[in-house]
Amino acid sequence: MDVVFRPFKIGGKTKAALIYIDGLANIEEIDASVLIPLMKENNAKENENTDQLIPVYHILEQKLTVSKVEKVQTITACIEHISDGNPVLLIDQQSEGFALGLSNWEKRSIEEPTGESVIRGPREGFTESLGTNLSLLRRKIRSPQLKMKSMKIGEYTQTEVVISYIEGIVDQALIREVESRLNRIKVDGILETSYIEEFIEDNPYSPFPQVLDTERPDIVVASLLEGRVAILQDGTPFALIVPVSFYSLLQSSEDYYQRFLISTVIRWLRYIFLLISLLLPSLYVAILTFHQEMIPTTLLISIAASREMIPFPALVEALLMEVVFEALREAGLRLPKQAGAAVSIVGALVIGQAAVQAGLASSPLIMVVALTGIASFTIPRYTTGIALRMLRFPMILLAGTLGLLGIMLGLLMILTHMATLRSFGVPYLSPMAPMQVREMKDVLIRAPWWKLNTRPRLTRTDNIQRQGSDQKPDPDYGNDKTSKGKGGS
Amino acid sequence: MIEKGKISAMQMGIMMYPTITATAILLVPAITARYAKQDMWLSPFWASLIGFLTVYIAVQLHHLYPQKTLIEYSEDILGKFLGKAVGFIFLFFYLHANGIIIREYGEFVVGNFLSHTPLVVVMGSMILVCSFAVRSGVEVIGRLAEVIVPVVIILILANIILLIPDMKVENMFPIMEKGIMPSLMGAIIPQGWFTEFLLIAFLLPYVDDRNKGKKWGMISVTAVMLTLSLINIAVLFVLGGITSRFLYPAFSAVRYVSIADFLEHIEAIVMALWVAGVFVKIAVFYYALVLGTAQWLNLSDYRPITFPIGFLLLLFAVWSAPNLIELIHFLGSSSPFYRISIQTGIPLILLFIAKWRRKTNNQKLTQQG
Numbered sequence: 001m002d003v004v005f006r007p008f009k010i011g012g013k014t015k016a017a018l019i020y021i022d023g024l025a026n027i028e029e030i031d032a033s034v035l036i037p038l039m040k041e042n043n044a045k046e047n048e049n050t051d052q053l054i055p056v057y058h059i060l061e062q063k064l065t066v067s068k069v070e071k072v073q074t075i076t077a078c079i080e081h082i083s084d085g086n087p088v089l090l091i092d093q094q095s096e097g098f099a100l101g102l103s104n105w106e107k108r109s110i111e112e113p114t115g116e117s118v119i120r121g122p123r124e125g126f127t128e129s130l131g132t133n134l135s136l137l138r139r140k141i142r143s144p145q146l147k148m149k150s151m152k153i154g155e156y157t158q159t160e161v162v163i164s165y166i167e168g169i170v171d172q173a174l175i176r177e178v179e180s181r182l183n184r185i186k187v188d189g190i191l192e193t194s195y196i197e198e199f200i201e202d203n204p205y206s207p208f209p210q211v212l213d214t215e216r217p218d219i220v221v222a223s224l225l226e227g228r229v230a231i232l233q234d235g236t237p238f239a240l241i242v243p244v245s246f247y248s249l250l251q252s253s254e255d256y257y258q259r260f261l262i263s264t265v266i267r268w269l270r271y272i273f274l275l276i277s278l279l280l281p282s283l284y285v286a287i288l289t290f291h292q293e294m295i296p297t298t299l300l301i302s303i304a305a306s307r308e309m310i311p312f313p314a315l316v317e318a319l320l321m322e323v324v325f326e327a328l329r330e331a332g333l334r335l336p337k338q339a340g341a342a343v344s345i346v347g348a349l350v351i352g353q354a355a356v357q358a359g360l361a362s363s364p365l366i367m368v369v370a371l372t373g374i375a376s377f378t379i380p381r382y383t384t385g386i387a388l389r390m391l392r393f394p395m396i397l398l399a400g401t402l403g404l405l406g407i408m409l410g411l412l413m414i415l416t417h418m419a420t421l422r423s424f425g426v427p428y429l430s431p432m433a434p435m436q437v438r439e440m441k442d443v444l445i446r447a448p449w450w451k452l453n454t455r456p457r458l459t460r461t462d463n464i465q466r467q468g469s470d471q472k473p474d475p476d477y478g479n480d481k482t483s484k485g486k487g488g489s
Numbered sequence: 490m491i492e493k494g495k496i497s498a499m500q501m502g503i504m505m506y507p508t509i510t511a512t513a514i515l516l517v518p519a520i521t522a523r524y525a526k527q528d529m530w531l532s533p534f535w536a537s538l539i540g541f542l543t544v545y546i547a548v549q550l551h552h553l554y555p556q557k558t559l560i561e562y563s564e565d566i567l568g569k570f571l572g573k574a575v576g577f578i579f580l581f582f583y584l585h586a587n588g589i590i591i592r593e594y595g596e597f598v599v600g601n602f603l604s605h606t607p608l609v610v611v612m613g614s615m616i617l618v619c620s621f622a623v624r625s626g627v628e629v630i631g632r633l634a635e636v637i638v639p640v641v642i643i644l645i646l647a648n649i650i651l652l653i654p655d656m657k658v659e660n661m662f663p664i665m666e667k668g669i670m671p672s673l674m675g676a677i678i679p680q681g682w683f684t685e686f687l688l689i690a691f692l693l694p695y696v697d698d699r700n701k702g703k704k705w706g707m708i709s710v711t712a713v714m715l716t717l718s719l720i721n722i723a724v725l726f727v728l729g730g731i732t733s734r735f736l737y738p739a740f741s742a743v744r745y746v747s748i749a750d751f752l753e754h755i756e757a758i759v760m761a762l763w764v765a766g767v768f769v770k771i772a773v774f775y776y777a778l779v780l781g782t783a784q785w786l787n788l789s790d791y792r793p794i795t796f797p798i799g800f801l802l803l804l805f806a807v808w809s810a811p812n813l814i815e816l817i818h819f820l821g822s823s824s825p826f827y828r829i830s831i832q833t834g835i836p837l838i839l840l841f842i843a844k845w846r847r848k849t850n851n852q853k854l855t856q857q858g
Contacts, residue, residue, distance in 0.1 A: 290603065291757040402606065402614065404761040405598055412618050412633075412768050419632040420625045433632030434497065
């Protein structure tokens with residue numbers, strides 16, 4: 001039994017009991033600030049009126065050296081507090097109990113998030129403890145406008161979920177929508193925010209994530225400052241952010257920490273490699289099957305030479321190797337770190353090299369597969385990258401049947417699907433479609449901070465100014481600005 | 490209203506751009522060159538006049554019946570029976586016109602790239618992809634156009650820039666050797682394409698910034714005019730006097746692109762990206778047809794009839810011509826008159842009747858009052 005019932009007498013007279021769960025409550029604190037002061041009640045002063053019961057307020061005000069005390073009236077509330085780790089103090093003849101804020105359970109310390117590492121930027125990540133996570137947010141946003149709304153989800157797990165937003169920036173309708181979608185969830189329990197994600201997303205049948213998940217507090221804070229809403233859950237380091245567009249899923253927090261020119265180039269690199277990760281194997285199949293004339297002659301000869309011994313058509317060859325690559329990636333991911341290295345050696349050296357020598361695949365294809373793999377890892381969000389990686393397979397099939405036309409039709413299908421998607425009312429392809437020229441500063445390029453004067457337009461249209469304009473650094477600042485001439489005059 | 494989505498006037502303008510250019514750059518340059526010779530670059534300017542007129546008519550009708558599409562206000566203007574009849578003419582025309590577009594697309598792809606693939610597969614796959622966009626409504630087609638059109642424009646400009654080394658400016662001279670007539674003759678065929686701007690009559694009710702509808706319609710006509718003229722110039726500079734002998738001069742010109750012995754034979758990529766433009770074109774026609782049919786039949790939703798009409802479109806694409814030669818003959822001879830009379834003639838008559846009825850109604854009102 002992990003629930004501890006500790007009966008004792010306050011001052012040797014009044015009967016009382018302390019109930020807590022072993023391992024969730026801080027036992028040293030209970031001894032020091034509850035049991036010792038209460039049981040040693042019978043000092044000289046108190047002996048005068050020995051028959052009287054000790055008034056509750058007296059205990060509260062003078063004896064309980066605990067900062068967080070909450071009165072509980074019902075048994076359900078008692079159970080809730082006990083399972084949260086807060087010991088409950090019950091006193092004879094009293095209709096109220098006291099829940100003491102002395103919970104203390106084992107938790108992981110704040111570490112660098114392994115899934116989203118950065119070269120420059122804060123290195124702290126969320127942990128499994130909701131309290132710690134909220135404190136991380138509070139430390140970054142000191143304004144009282146940062147609001148946290150708490151609710152419980154899960155019939156049995158009673159997991160605490162917090163909706164966080166900044167009042168004044170966020171659209172109130174969005175908050176209501178998030179709340180109503182969360183309130184609709186009726187399940188036994190939630191273990192990870194992905195449960196919530198599946199219940200609240202707009203199109204459950206889409207391969208694309210319509211919610212951003214992150215374990216980085218700085219990403220959450222940046223999103224809150226843009227007027228988005230964060231959903232945090234106890235027991236997982238992953239917070240959800242809504243609404244998002246496709247472009248925000250292609251961004252890394254480091255885009256904003258690097259110099260803006262570098263970030264712009266990196267963003268474009270990412271867009272190009274996004275297309276490569278989706279299209280390269282299918283382009284290989286289409287060109288080799290239908291459009292050989294596009295390849296320069298010398299390259300064509302060398303490809304043909306290396307494919308001479310291959311018994312399969314390009315389509316089968318590409319599908320085979322892509323599946324092997326996906327299996328290798330999955331195996332490397334799930335295995336312990338030491339074995340993971342072995343898998344990558346087996347994959348890279350043995351399969352790649354041996355497949356070519358055994359005449360199962362041509363070396364250009366191995367290169368295509370490897371390049372596609374690298375390309376898919378340039379996408380900073382795992383969920384986005386995996387969606388594109390899986391869409392690669394139907395694209396290869398289309399390329400094998402209709403060539404470049406098939407690829408185009410497949411792309412048009414994907415585009416049509418993306419154009420229909422919405423994330424909490426925000427079109428998925430915005431700001432590209434519907435086009436908002438002003439928003440392009442954070443999509444086509446990463447404009448310098450002194451140019452990012454407006455917030456992204458999500459659902460609301462007012463209060464879009466985020467900072468003062470005209471903050472471009474200039475050596476002339478501090479001097480008389482108005483006398484600054486144009487064009488060297 | 491059947492359609493709940495809203496588009497912006499700019500989206501409408503962007504949607505109309507590939508709706509005209511996508512097929513106008515296929516067969517039209519050759520037909521234009523046959524009449525206009527070295528003045529073929531002038532023809533789009535004359536042809537665009539009817540485009541401006543059509544946009545004007547559509548916008549005027551829209552002002553008289555702001556919430557309604559062409560099919561709905563034909564009934565208001567002409568009465569129930571005649572209105573339904575005119576609506577049927579429009580719908581049948583769009584069915585036929587879209588069938589021809591799909592056939593042009595199919596013939597082009599099969600003739601140049603996928604010679605062993607059955608025509609029906611090429612056309613059917615496209616109709617299927619379009620039907621998903623049409624089912625999703627006008628908003629989605631608008632967004633798709635916004636993504637696709639910049640790519641198409643960049644593609645056209647990039648190709649023209651890559652062709653600069655092969656261009657001979659002398660091909661242009663002598664300008665207007667035989668006066669203005671050849672270029673006017675050359676403008677007759679492209680006119681048929683410019684009348685397709687009537688499609689904005691199906692989109693205008695769903696434009697949220699209504700007063701900008703006319704502006705963006707006109708911008709779109711201008712953009713199409715400039716694009717077609719630019720393509721005609723590029724084709725003329727590259728191919729010269731033999732332009733009219735090619736089936737698809739613009740794509741034949743692309744074959745000349747050869748940079749550093751590496752960037753050559755890019756016509757398959759050009760085709761693939763052009764397919765995206767055709768996709769928007771077919772989707773817009775298809776959407777107008779589906780929406781119009783639903784309104785003509787007083788349905789409460791247009792989605793259920795998308796796939797049946799898609800199937801009908803495939804049949805019309807097959808039926809529209811026995812072969813490519815017949816198709817070119819039709820497009821180069823009677824089609825402009827057919828298109829102009831239905832897409833500009835009938836709406837013009839509708840506009841006159843509507844204005845006249847308004848006037849007589851007002852007179853009646855003033856007489857009574």
